[in-house]
Amino acid sequence: MFMSQHRLESDLLGQKQIPAQAYYGVQTLRALENFNLSSTKLSHFPLFIKALAMVKLACAEANHSTDKLSSEKLKAIQFACNELIQDQYHDQFQIDMLQGGAGTSTNMNANEVIANIGLEFLGYAKGEYKYLHPNNDVNMSQSTNDVYPTSIKLGLLLSLEKLTQPFNELVESLAQKGIEFANIVKMGRTQLQDAVPMTLGQEFSGFSVTLKKDIEKILDISSETLCYVNLGGTAIGTGINASEQYKKKALSALSEITCRPMMSAPHLIEASSDMGDFVLLSGLLKRTATKLSKIANDLRLLSSGPRTGMHEINLEPRQPGSSIMPGKVNPVIPEAVNIACYQIIANDLAITLAAESGQLQLNAMEPLIALKLFESIDLLEKTVKMFKNYCIDSVTANASHCKNLVDNSIGIITALNPYLGYETTTRIAKAANETGKSILAIIEDEKLLSKQSLDDIFSIKNLANF
Known part of the structure; x- marks a missing residue:
């Protein structure tokens, strides 16, 4: 028997042939035809x-509990949604993340896929919407304008939780290097010039602490802001077509489903148009990327050389560094960290501009905000994994070289200020620069301090407050 390869569906604009095996419908097909901008599909972000x-x-359960949705239809929608939650049918979400319509295409993609999965569960064919309709049933009491931002916020919460473990592992790896390098004295530098001594361990523990503060701040702020949603506000926040009882039950159901305290925003009209929570999160991600990139820059400097640079640390060779210079190895992992962080920083600008450009009761640029936030979190997760596994874990120190740099540095003269005074130490520093002698050699020649005093002054405890 001949089986048709298509089914016919219709909408406001007319009829369309839908591939027979597709679980999406006519509105999704129109979006597939209209938007081919970023090559990043909805399925790229399963969360x-x-x-x-x-x-x-949650919306279906609320509609059922308020006697608007039958038990039969509820079971079908429950089955379909649980399939999606279990990572099934994600290949049916091929719409570009960048899309016009303020997310309507994304919402309808979900409505159509859920409806058609539900229809098959009920024993009907895909497209037989009189038995379970994408708009009338799956989208009941809803609008794209409350479902879409609520889903973005929830998706971001899930993504940030996925980021937490690899980020904390990077923080711990840096902290362990701080312990490993605790007794290695080196020169600290300001403005790329010799400053005063410190330990390599202090440098790495500083990296660990600054990143730990960031992930804590991101999680704290996110839990305070992203749990407040405009679900129940429908089109513009007035709640048209949704009862107050439905709104309360939908939020209660969503909290139970997600195991998170999802709450109603204090002012639904404000929450439907304002993108401030997304701008805040993006700013925190930018801050983290800025810090991460700075650390990568420091590692590139500290490992520079190996013969003509600082060469205080060694980075594990990851690949040959040149097609023409034999033996050259580049710091490719820190470089890649820099590049990824620049992209996250650039994403923040796109999010800022999109948030600013909303008009009146809705922001039509929300798809760009969603794409860039999910992209930044995804990129940050991959970056910290790469940084830890292919760079930080294997960093080693050149302890003797670090000590030689300290011994021959002019910067250690600062430790003598309390004992010899600023004018005398300035004279000694100038003499060291002019003669090439070390600070210690000049002091010994002039018999300004005893060897015991010098040993005490230049001990690791005194130099690095260790």
Whole structure:
């Protein structure tokens, strides 16, 4: 028997042939035809699809509990949403993340896929929407304008939780290097000039602490802001077509499904148009990327050489560094960290401009905000994994070289200020620069301090407050 390769569906603009095996419908097909901008599809971010399914599931349960959705249809929607939550049917979400319509295409993609999975569960064919309709049933009491931002916020929460472990592992790896290098004295530098001594361990523990503060701040702020959603506000926040009872039950169901305290924003009209929470999160991600890139820059400097640079640390060779210079090895992992961080920083500008350009009761640029936030978190997760596994874990120190640099540095003269005074130490520093002698040699020649005094002054405890 001949089986048709297509089914016919219709919408406001007319009819379209849908591939027979597709679980999406006519509105999704139109979006597939219209938007081919970023090559990043909805399916690229599975946690976003899961979040959409969780929101749709909560809404269906609320509609059922308020006697608007039948038990039969609820079971079908529950089955379909749980399939999506279990990573099934994600290949049916091929719409570009960048899209016009303020996310309507994304919402309809979810509505159509859920409806058609549900129809098959009920024993009907895909497209037989009189038995389970994408708009009338799956989208009941909802609008793209409350479902889409709620799903974005939930998806971001899930993504940030996924980021936490690899980020903390990087922080711990840096902290362990701080312990490993605790007794290695080196020169600290300001403005790329010799400053005063410190330990290499102090330098690495500083890296660890600054990143630990960032992940804590990101999680704290996110839990305070992203749990407040405009679900139930429908089109512009007034809650048209959704009862107050439905709104309360939808949020209660969503909290139970997600195991997170999802709460109603204090002012739904404000929450439907304002993108401030997304701008705040993006700013925190930018801050973290800025710090991470700075650390990568420091490692590139500290490992420079090996014969003509600082060469205080060694980075594990990851690949040959030149097609023409034999033996050259480049710091490719820190370089890649820099590049990834620059992209995250650039994403923040795109998010800022998109948030600013919203008009009146809705921000039509929200798809760009969603793409760039998910992209930044995803990129940050991959970056910290790479940085830890292929760079930080294997860093080694050149302890003797660090000590020689300290011994021959002019910068150690600062430690003598309390004993010899600023004018005398300035004279000694000038003499050292002019003659090439070390600070210690000049002091010994002039018999300004005893050897015991010098040993005490230049001990690691005194030099680095260790």
